[in-house]
Amino acid sequence: MPPVHKLSAMGSLTTNKIDYPSMLAGNATYVPPSFESISTVNVGSGGAGTVVFSSIPQIYSHLQVRCTVRSAGAATYGTSDTLSLYVNSDGSTTYFNNELVGADGSAGTLSFSGTNNSTYSSSLGWMATSSSNANVFSSHIIDILDYQNTNKLRTIRTFSGYEDNRNGNGYGEVRIGSSLYQTNTTAISSLYFFVYSSANFAQYSSFALYGIRG
Amino acid sequence: MASTYDSIATQTLSSAATSVTFSSIPSTFTDLVLVTSAMGDSGVIDMVLRFNSDSGTNYSSSRLYGDGTSAGSNRSINATKIDVNYSGSVSTTAPITSVITIFNYANSTTYKSVLMRSADVGGTYQGVNMIASVWRGSSNQAITSLTVSGTANIKAGSMFTLYGIKAA
Numbered sequence: 001m002p003p004v005h006k007l008s009a010m011g012s013l014t015t016n017k018i019d020y021p022s023m024l025a026g027n028a029t030y031v032p033p034s035f036e037s038i039s040t041v042n043v044g045s046g047g048a049g050t051v052v053f054s055s056i057p058q059i060y061s062h063l064q065v066r067c068t069v070r071s072a073g074a075a076t077y078g079t080s081d082t083l084s085l086y087v088n089s090d091g092s093t094t095y096f097n098n099e100l101v102g103a104d105g106s107a108g109t110l111s112f113s114g115t116n117n118s119t120y121s122s123s124l125g126w127m128a129t130s131s132s133n134a135n136v137f138s139s140h141i142i143d144i145l146d147y148q149n150t151n152k153l154r155t156i157r158t159f160s161g162y163e164d165n166r167n168g169n170g171y172g173e174v175r176i177g178s179s180l181y182q183t184n185t186t187a188i189s190s191l192y193f194f195v196y197s198s199a200n201f202a203q204y205s206s207f208a209l210y211g212i213r214g
Numbered sequence: 215m216a217s218t219y220d221s222i223a224t225q226t227l228s229s230a231a232t233s234v235t236f237s238s239i240p241s242t243f244t245d246l247v248l249v250t251s252a253m254g255d256s257g258v259i260d261m262v263l264r265f266n267s268d269s270g271t272n273y274s275s276s277r278l279y280g281d282g283t284s285a286g287s288n289r290s291i292n293a294t295k296i297d298v299n300y301s302g303s304v305s306t307t308a309p310i311t312s313v314i315t316i317f318n319y320a321n322s323t324t325y326k327s328v329l330m331r332s333a334d335v336g337g338t339y340q341g342v343n344m345i346a347s348v349w350r351g352s353s354n355q356a357i358t359s360l361t362v363s364g365t366a367n368i369k370a371g372s373m374f375t376l377y378g379i380k381a382a
Contacts, residue, residue: 033218036218037218037382038382040381068324100278101278102277102286102287102288103276103287109287110278110285135325136327136348137317139317139328141329159331159344160346161276161327161344161345163274163327172289174344176278204321210218210381
């Protein structure tokens, strides 16, 4: 291959040229980041009934969703509602949800639960609602490992929680959860988030989808 | 393409200090992640986290823990800080390790929420913790600095790294 010249490093076309043996022309090899932002949804002033990530690129090893959310509706339980998810738009009785929760009205409680054949992933954590203190949003980190492998079922792993700084009618919790998606081993190409009560996500809720390379 | 998960700064104590502060945090990321590996200098200590030097009663936390014997949860509201460890757990020999995520830290519209995992291994209390916290800063101010303080000196060699995660 004839030598490559980088124009920005040349004195002129005829003098002070540097010969590079490869097309990199002295530049470092580009290495894509291991943790890459795929898409973000910021809920606007009108709220949003659902948040959907579709056509998820099949080029990563793992997916992570990081979100801060609040329901525009009133609470379903206490001051909370449930952040809920369909995988690949699947609302059949296919999710096996398990959760460990430290939750509190005024005194510490610990609970754990498991529910098979649920029609949605319910272990993503409880979320703040219009019944919560103003400006309080719940936080959720959701991992989906090996999402494009067609030889295994998928587990959705969650770490979540929120605090609304009130006793009595207030609420705080921290939760770890898992959901086994049992329908098939098809690669995961879409994630469909909704509020269990069908209320809107409130303004300033945000969802960020990341891909993690192996 | 810019990196999404970036190291902002690392502080490794060359001598014992009562606190470590990250100031002038750039507002260009979406979330912050603080990773700590810290020990007490001359005895067991506790460590706490505060934002923007605010020591008002603007913090609250829910905690889920397991200590090898039992599991449980507790809660504090209207607190003056976020506890990074459980009381009496940061020893002089075994570091407490923690990963602390601060969501949407740069916005000025909402309270700031925090998720934390930490492991206490060497003090009078030993166990694992998961903590959800909120900081109700005045006017929902953006977080521009954070400080981890010890009840006594934090030992030399303790390390604190702050990362930024940027959404598209």
